[in-house]
Amino acid sequence: MEDNQSTLIRGVCQFVFPISLIGFNHEELSFNLEKEGFKFFSLKNSDHESEFYGTRTNVPHSDNEHYFLPYIENILFQDSFHAFSLNRFSKMISNQCTLITPVHTIPFSILSIDLIICPFNIGLITVRTELPANIPYLVALDFMNHFRVLAPKITDQKGTILTYNEKTFSEMKKFILDELCPGIIPYLNDDERNTTNGSLPYFVDERMFVSGYLLQPNSTTIDEYQLFKVSHLNSYDDSGNEYISASNPDYISEHIKNHSYDRWAPNTYYVTSDHTFTCVSKDEKNSKQLLNNMYGPHYYNLLLHLFYKIVLLKLSYDYSKLDIDRKEQKIEDLIRSITNFSAKFIFFEISSRTEGQEISNCLKQTFKIEPLFDEVKNTLNRLYQNQERLIDKRKNQLLLILTIYTVISGIYGMNLVVEDWKGNIDWSKLLQYSVFEYISLFIAISGITVGFLLGLIALYKMAKEYYFKEKKNN
Known part of the structure; x- marks a missing residue:
């Protein structure tokens, strides 16, 4: 010794x-x-x-x-x-x-x-x-x-x-x-x-x-x-x-x-x-x-x-904290982080010299870089699957809402109050509406509002994606 x-x-x-x-x-x-x-x-x-x-x-x-x-x-x-x-x-x-x-x-x-x-x-x-x-x-x-x-x-x-x-x-x-x-x-x-x-x-x-x-x-x-x-x-x-x-x-x-x-x-x-x-x-x-x-x-x-x-380790830790069913924005952020790290930062060949390559391999083995990276890649696959599931779920919910509005307002609601909306609207007629007519009026207005909000959300997401794309390019 x-x-x-x-x-x-x-x-x-x-x-x-x-x-x-x-x-x-x-x-x-x-x-x-x-x-x-x-x-x-x-x-x-x-x-x-x-x-x-x-x-x-x-x-x-x-x-x-x-x-x-x-x-x-x-x-x-x-x-x-x-x-x-x-x-x-x-x-x-x-x-x-x-x-x-x-x-x-x-x-x-x-x-x-x-x-x-x-x-x-x-x-x-x-x-x-x-x-x-x-x-x-x-x-x-x-x-x-x-x-x-x-x-x-x-x-x-x-x-x-x-x-x-x-x-x-x-x-x-x-x-x-x-x-x-x-x-x-x-x-x-x-x-x-x-x-x-x-x-x-x-x-x-x-x-x-x-x-x-x-x-x-x-x-x-x-x-x-x-x-x-x-x-x-x-x-x-x-x-x-x-x-x-x-x-x-x-x-x-x-x-x-x-x-x-x-x-x-x-x-x-x-x-x-x-x-x-x-x-x-x-x-x-x-x-x-x-x-x-x-x-x-x-x-x-x-x-x-x-x-x-x-x-x-940070990416794996962030994944462990996700509420998969509720935090869709955080899922997108984590997907973006993993993709960014994989594309811009982690490389398994870092040196042009034999000594540098060999010492790098020693550090990779000691720090378990490759197993950790494989785990993060598997995490990315799970995130994509969860994101697809959430998107499908949201589309189904949206389709259900739009179907209900279309059926009720198109077949039922518009037939009751649509005549009152032509030309100059006589607002005093609202006081004479029956319960069903008030219901149809609410459904029609809320349908228009929902459509308007969905449009705004779509524009917001397009602007956000464009911002991140420009930031990445810069």
Whole structure:
């Protein structure tokens, strides 16, 4: 097993916090973010190559160019805010902090923060951190495991405290929202069931996703136990003893086989799981490029697949809340959302490079993108069936109403009072009508009104369809 005294040459962690945004004013949000010091991230701005990654790191934008296929570049890299793209806003922080876990006091630096405004009212907040040199490997995992907890719910998550600018925080969610990006709070969606502060009810259990880069000395041996600990962020138990959440060597080997990318073994491994996407390396010679990749192409690769997973879960969740028999408009909206997502956003080939394709496949497998997408496609088929059923039901009801009006007003009603409507109408005759004549008058007038309203509804739907078509084309 891995020696718990091994140390890191460099440890970098990016924590991704998914949030739910209200369904409007995204451009207003982007304007307010820029007033608070956030900058729209653009590959054309060379200053952004070094501004958000600390003083020792420069991430060339050329690493991102031509890494993704053109239709993916349109989603990830726009030069200004675009409603159908992942719009990244970044802000440099460069502050020292301390995280106090039940067994360690860990100093670290917050380098910067990203806020990515995505389509479908999704947001992604990334907190970019760096650990001090020569920190023990397991202490780094302890930091990753505890910092990612947004709101402690269970016993082994409680007791963690963060100090920042002489302030103390017991919840990472409050620290991120209240301290690092308070301007986002008015735009968070708190209307979802069982949610607070913009959380997503269908995604993760109040913990952030971790993207890490852990560089060790060349003399280190990277074994399966070490990689398994990274995959599950295992470090120490409450008593301060080294901890691993499995003891069966065969199980550990099988897990690592399914959750690691070992193209550059034994010097470098990429570990993917529901908790983390981390590069574990002892390749000091190529360490600069490895870190650049984690800040650049691999970071965007991860964001894209997190976005895929969140939207697919959101669409399934929205379907579960539908009242199929009553919410026809919501059915149409959900059909439109699924169709839009399938046509414009989700692609299973995203990179032109072999490395990008293989890491993308690892993320797809870990996040279960294809099964989720198949489920959403089945949902779309069910929605179409339900919509057809509702349309048929509505047509039958409309036909019944029109038949009744036609029979009664044509055969019965019009024959009674139609003579009184010719020429100049003598309204005084209304006072002399019998009960049956009043009934026929009501039926005739209500029939005209119903026809007029049906015409207005048809015109409204035509105008609405035209509006969405024009908006889509723009």
